[in-house]
Structures are given as structure tokens and as C-alpha cells.
Amino acid sequence: MDYVKAFLIGGLLCAVIQILLDRTKLMPGRVMVLLVCSGAVLGFCNIYEPFLEFAKSGASVPLLGFGNVLWQGVKEAVDKHGFIGIFMGGFKASAVGISAALIFGYLASFIFEPKMKK
Known part of the structure; x- marks a missing residue:
């Protein structure tokens, strides 16, 4: 069931983003x-962790997830090193x-030939 939940939540996120791009x-x-900024803000507000527990890898x-990883790293570094941990x-x-x-x-x-769009 975890796979289905991750697929549905991840797919829903992708669909919302695709709608944003298209509309x-x-x-x-x-x-x-x-x-990325939304993930960091959700991590700061302690909303991302419960969402991650529910959605698993779909989130x-x-x-x-990358934004949340950045936030977690900054939070730990600030606790350990102070102000310089922000950087x-x-x-x-x-x-x-x-x-x-x-x-x-x-x-x-190397495998595929990258080309610039015209």
C-alpha cells in the first residue's frame, strides 16, 4: 500500500506542477x-515531516524534498556552529x-546528443 500511496501523492504533486506550467x-x-522554497518553508513550519510520514517517497x-533537506542541514549547522551554519x-x-x-x-x-532548443 505504501507504493500506491507514494505513487498517488507524487503523481498528484507532479500534476499540480504541470498545471502550473501549462496554465x-x-x-x-x-x-x-x-x-524548493516551499519545501524549506514547510520544513520550517514542521508541516513537512508529517507529510513525509504519510506520503513516504512520494513527498x-x-x-x-530537496528544499526540506536544505532546511534540515541549515538547522543542524546553526545549532552546531551558530550563525556561520546558515552558509x-x-x-x-x-x-x-x-x-x-x-x-x-x-x-x-555522452549517451544522448544534447541540443539547444530553437
């Missing part, structure tokens, strides 16, 4: 920033995900 004049980059995989916490918490995205994106560019 508004928001550019994809702005929608992605909106998602943790999209960019909402270092998000990078430490998300380094593995960012590195993987860069490496696999680079490898995919």
Missing part, C-alpha cells in the same frame, strides 16, 4: 525555485544529491 506564465526555473523525491549547512546536507545530479547529467550528455 500560468511561470517559467520552469521559477516553478522549480518555488518548489521526498520531488524538489519539495554551510545546506551545502553539506545536499552535497551527495547535487554531486550525483551533476555526474549523471554529464554522463547522460
Whole structure:
């Protein structure tokens, strides 16, 4: 049942975002920033954790999850290092995900021929 719930919640999030992209004049980059910021704000308000418990990976995989990871990293670093943790916490918490995205994106560019849109 967890797989079905994750699929439905993740699919619902993707559908809402697709509607935003299709029905508004928001550019994809702005929608992605909106998602990351929303995940961080939901984490700050302690809303994201109960949502994550309910939706499982349907909530943790999209960019909402990335925003929450950034928030958690900043929160832990501020508790440990003080003010300077604001600048270092998000990078430490998300380094593995960012590195993987860069490496696999680079490898995919060898397999497929990337082209600029006209």
C-alpha cells in the first residue's frame, strides 16, 4: 500500500506542477525555485515531516524534498556552529544529491546528443 500511496501523492504533486506550467506564465526555473522554497518553508513550519510520514517517497523525491533537506542541514549547522551554519549547512546536507545530479547529467550528455532548443 505504501507504493500506491507514494505513487498517488507524487503523481498528484507532479500534476499540480504541470498545471502550473501549462496554465500560468511561470517559467520552469521559477516553478522549480518555488518548489524548493516551499519545501524549506514547510520544513520550517514542521508541516513537512508529517507529510513525509504519510506520503513516504512520494513527498521526498520531488524538489519539495530537496528544499526540506536544505532546511534540515541549515538547522543542524546553526545549532552546531551558530550563525556561520546558515552558509554551510545546506551545502553539506545536499552535497551527495547535487554531486550525483551533476555526474549523471554529464554522463547522460555522452549517451544522448544534447541540443539547444530553437
